Amino acid sequence: MGVVAMDGPSGTGKSTVSRRLATALGARYLDTGAMYRAVTLAVLRAGIDPTDAEKVAEVAERARLEIGTSPTSPTVRLDGDDVAAEIRGPEVTTAVSPVSAVARVRELLVGQQQAIIADAAAAGQGIVVEGRDIGTTVAPDASLKVYLTASAEARARRRTAQDAASGRVSTVDATLADVQRRDRYDSTRAVSPLRQAEDAVVVDTTELDIDGVLARLLELAGSRG
Ligand code: C5P
Numbered sequence: 343m344g345v346v347a348m349d350g351p352s353g354t355g356k357s358t359v360s361r362r363l364a365t366a367l368g369a370r371y372l373d374t375g376a377m378y379r380a381v382t383l384a385v386l387r388a389g390i391d392p393t394d395a396e397k398v399a400e401v402a403e404r405a406r407l408e409i410g411t412s413p414t415s416p417t418v419r420l421d422g423d424d425v426a427a428e429i430r431g432p433e434v435t436t437a438v439s440p441v442s443a444v445a446r447v448r449e450l451l452v453g454q455q456q457a458i459i460a461d462a463a464a465a466g467q468g469i470v471v472e473g474r475d476i477g478t479t480v481a482p483d484a485s486l487k488v489y490l491t492a493s494a495e496a497r498a499r500r501r502t503a504q505d506a507a508s509g510r511v512s513t514v515d516a517t518l519a520d521v522q523r524r525d526r527y528d529s530t531r532a533v534s535p536l537r538q539a540e541d542a543v544v545v546d547t548t549e550l551d552i553d554g555v556l557a558r559l560l561e562l563a564g565s566r567g
Pocket of ligand 1: 376438474524
């Protein structure tokens with residue numbers, strides 16, 4: 343198995359199934375959302391307005407990201423600090439859409455993502471890459487492209503449960519509004535919007551649990567050799 347591209351909006355169970363799929367395939371794992379989140383944290387730490395594209399690009403040029411690719415313990419470092427927990431907080435989640443819409447930020451991060459993918463290939467290892475533009479832009483030659491979807495309500499419910507599990511209080515209504523806001527932003531931005539690759543297999547997870555989704559993905563991965 344070469345590259346598996348896992349795209350789709352948030353709350354589809356994408357991260358959990360991508361990590362489990364990578365583990366099952368003995369492959370590496372790359373969470374590209376974590377990279378956009380880490381740059382967003384750098385922007386917030388620098389006290390810069392996330393909508394100021396020029397200043398955001400400058401921060402992105404300077405930020406030193408180190409992304410671990412183990413599916414069981416993916417690590418994210420920003421300028422030497424472990425930021426894996428902080429990048430999931432509400433401040434970063436609110437600011438990440440405008441930061442990831444900046445063309446220079448995408449150019450820098452897509453380059454780093456392609457280098458990580460090339461590194462896995464050079465080591466003879468497969469890699470499961472999750473994000474929004476993997477099948478369309480980062481890895482258009484991926485051997486398997488999956489587009490995960492689910493109804494907005496199902497996604498909001500899952501995100502609220504995830505927040506509660508990590509000690510953050512939120513309501514399904516507030517989360518639904520946030521999910522819809524981010525979907526709108528991510529799908530309408532000019533550079534690399536969230537969209538399904540023409541050759542992606544759509545997997546709707548509204549009615550499936552994680553084991554059901556994983557079984558379907560393993561079946562697809564098996565049939566693509
Ligand atoms: O997947 P996650 O929710 O961590 O992604 C956070 C944000 O990063 C998304 O809402 C989107 O704005 C951005 N993103 C992106 N392209 C990717 C991955 C994430 O624009 N490949």
